[in-house]
Amino acid sequence: MIQESKQNRVCVPTQCAIQEQLQYVTCGTDSTFCITINKKVFMWGQGIQIPKQFELQDIEQIAASKEHWFAWSETQVFGCGSNKQGKLGMNNSVNTPTLFDIFSEASQYGWQLQKIAVGLDHSVALIEVEDENKIFVWGSNTYQQLGFDASEQFVAIPHQLDLDNLPRIVDIYAQHNYTMAIDEEGRLFSWGSNEFGRLGQNAFAKCMKLPSPITSLSNFKIAKLALGTFHVLAIDTQGNLYSWGRGLQGQLGHGNSNDCSKPQQINSLQQIRDVACGEAHSIALQNNGSIYVFGSGQFGQLGLGDYKQQDIPQMLQINGEMIACGRHHSAVLTKNGTLYMFGNNEQSQLGLECGKSGAYQTPLPKQSPMNVLQHLCNLDRPIISLSQLMNL
Numbered sequence: 001m002i003q004e005s006k007q008n009r010v011c012v013p014t015q016c017a018i019q020e021q022l023q024y025v026t027c028g029t030d031s032t033f034c035i036t037i038n039k040k041v042f043m044w045g046q047g048i049q050i051p052k053q054f055e056l057q058d059i060e061q062i063a064a065s066k067e068h069w070f071a072w073s074e075t076q077v078f079g080c081g082s083n084k085q086g087k088l089g090m091n092n093s094v095n096t097p098t099l100f101d102i103f104s105e106a107s108q109y110g111w112q113l114q115k116i117a118v119g120l121d122h123s124v125a126l127i128e129v130e131d132e133n134k135i136f137v138w139g140s141n142t143y144q145q146l147g148f149d150a151s152e153q154f155v156a157i158p159h160q161l162d163l164d165n166l167p168r169i170v171d172i173y174a175q176h177n178y179t180m181a182i183d184e185e186g187r188l189f190s191w192g193s194n195e196f197g198r199l200g201q202n203a204f205a206k207c208m209k210l211p212s213p214i215t216s217l218s219n220f221k222i223a224k225l226a227l228g229t230f231h232v233l234a235i236d237t238q239g240n241l242y243s244w245g246r247g248l249q250g251q252l253g254h255g256n257s258n259d260c261s262k263p264q265q266i267n268s269l270q271q272i273r274d275v276a277c278g279e280a281h282s283i284a285l286q287n288n289g290s291i292y293v294f295g296s297g298q299f300g301q302l303g304l305g306d307y308k309q310q311d312i313p314q315m316l317q318i319n320g321e322m323i324a325c326g327r328h329h330s331a332v333l334t335k336n337g338t339l340y341m342f343g344n345n346e347q348s349q350l351g352l353e354c355g356k357s358g359a360y361q362t363p364l365p366k367q368s369p370m371n372v373l374q375h376l377c378n379l380d381r382p383i384i385s386l387s388q389l390m391n392l
Contacts, residue, residue, distance in 0.1 A: 010350060011300030011307060013318050013332055013340035017353040018042060018051045021337035027326035028064030030347040033071075035059055037337060041071060045326075045349030054097055065118040066327075070100070072113055077103040085121050086156035087139030102158055103127070117174035122146060124179055125158065126172045133169050135161040135181065143177040144209040145192030166211060175227035181211060186221025186237060188214045196230045197261025198245035216262045217242070228277030229327070233284070234263060239271040241284055249280040250311035251295030257311065269313055278325035278343075289319035291332060299328040301343030 020042070024035035031045030041059050042051040058073040068081030068088050078097040079088050089100065103113055103125065112128040122139030136158035137146040147161050163169065167183040174180075178192030178199060189211040190199040197203045200214040220236040231245030231252060242263040243252040250257055253266045266284075269292060274285040281295035281302060292313035293302040300307055303316050318340060320332040329343030329350060341350040 008344065008346045009300045009307065010342045010345060010352065011297070011303065012305050013303045013316065013342050014350070014352060016339040016341050016351040018339065018351055022333055022339050023337060024061070025322055025324050025331045025333045025339060026062050026064060027324045027329065027331055027349070028069060029066035029327045030329075030344075030349050031064060031069075031326065032324075032329070032331060032341070032349050032351060033062045033064055033069070034333075034339065035062070044351040045347050047347055049348040049351075051351055056097055061115070063116045063118045063123075065120055068118060068123070070116045070118065070123070071097060072103075072116060074112075075104070075107045077113060077116070085140040085154040087118070087121050087123055087154075089123060089138045089156070089158055114170075115172055117172045117179070119145060119174035119179065120176045121154075122174060122177075122179070124172050124174045126169065135163060135169060135172060137161055137179075140177075143193035144207045145174070145177050145179050147179060147191045147209075147211050149209045161211075163211075171224075173225050173227045176229045178227070179211075180225055180227065180232070182222050182225065186223065188217055188222045188225070188234065190214060196246035196259050198230055198232055200232065200244050200261070200263050203261035214263065224274065226275040226277040226282075226325075228282065228325075229279040231277060231280075231282070232263075233275040233277055233282055235272050235275060239273065239287065241266045241269045241272045241275065243282070246280075249296035249298075250309050251277070251280050251282050253282060253294040253311070253313050255312045266313065274323055276323045276325040276330070278330065279327045281325065281328075281330070283323045283325060283330060284313065285320060285323050289321065289335070291316040291318065291320050291323065293330075299344035301325070301328050301330050303330060303332075303340075303342040 020036040022034045023037045026033050033043045041054045041056045044051045059071045060073055062071045071078045077100040079100045080097045083090055083093040114126040117124045122145050125136045127134050138155045138158045140154045169181045170184050171182040180190045191208045191211045193207055194205050199208055222234050223237045224235045226233045234242045242265050244260045244263045247258050269284055271287045272284050273287050276283045284292045293316055294310045294313045297308045321335045322333040324331040332340045
């Protein structure tokens with residue numbers, strides 16, 4: 001039983017089996033999506049072992065959660081998965097990517113989709129309409145994650161959020177029953193469930209019904225976020241990194257396992273340009289391509305060669321251009337378009353080839369830094385920094 005369990009966990013970055021040069025990667029809860037340089041769209045995980053190609057053209061971005069996902073280009077939006085609580089915004093659940101008529105048709109009238117973000121049971125879209133940015137929300141409102149005070153438990157079609165009292169929003173994020181947005185001044189707003197203080201505001205509030213500013217960050221201009229299940233990472237325009245929310249497994253990088261209801265800077269990391277969060281682990285990407293990981297390593301999702309928890313950031317032994325996290329798995333895309341993955345593979349979310357015995361062709365290493373390095377050196381395409389070991 002122990003050996004079988006370890007075959008479903010990979011604790012070092014291992015090259016994905018897909019034979020394509022990639023330019024984009026993102027993760028759902030137990031799945032992985034990528035876009036090739038030739039604009040092909042692939043997905044694996046949720047029981048799909050061999051990367052599955054979708055007949056989609058010119059897709060620019062993908063947003064995925066546990067049961068539903070969206071992919072979009074400049075003129076078309078496709079949705080797929082469960083429509084439970086209206087989170088897909090369609091009449092029914094669909095098993096194949098289906099044109100999302102509302103936003104696709106709106107593009108004919110000059111509406112420009114900027115981004116879609118998805119939580120467990122809700123979805124959010126940022127749309128530019130006549131030089132104004134509008135937020136549309138749909139799906140579950142059980143925890144007020146849609147951002148308006150109403151008795152409805154869910155909204156079945158996209159509903160425009162009232163932003164009259166807010167400045168221009170330029171970015172949106174969604175996760176497990178909560179939502180966040182960044183305005184053009186770099187101010188951060190949050191709403192929805194405040195479990196473990198992840199909204200970064202009132203530690204005693206169960207929910208925040210309306211978008212509210214995180215005042216403790218008012219002196220900093222926030223450039224980018226990553227939302228985990230119960231914790232948040234934020235980067236300011238100077239490359240400084242902040243974290244808050246649940247800290248039980250070290251995912252805040254503060255050197256302890258304490259929860260934190262207000263943003264706290266991770267002083268050991270600077271010049272950060274991208275971040276990603278899983279359920280209980282975190283990844284930070286520096287300007288120079290160096291990658292730092294912290295939090296739970298239970299499934300090997302830190303890529304450090306073991307399954308240990310790390311309360312402070314540890315450098316990963318590969319450099320990257322793009323990072324992504326699922327619930328218990330991680331992805332690193334390199335400059336040359338090679339994808340490395342590690343962590344839980346129970347749902348085939350790592351996209352690794354398996355032999356007839358069920359074991360990976362690249363065997364799991366022993367818990368030794370030297371064995372980890374040797375394993376990475378034996379990969380087919382290693383990149384190791386030896387110097388670093390219409391309102392509705």
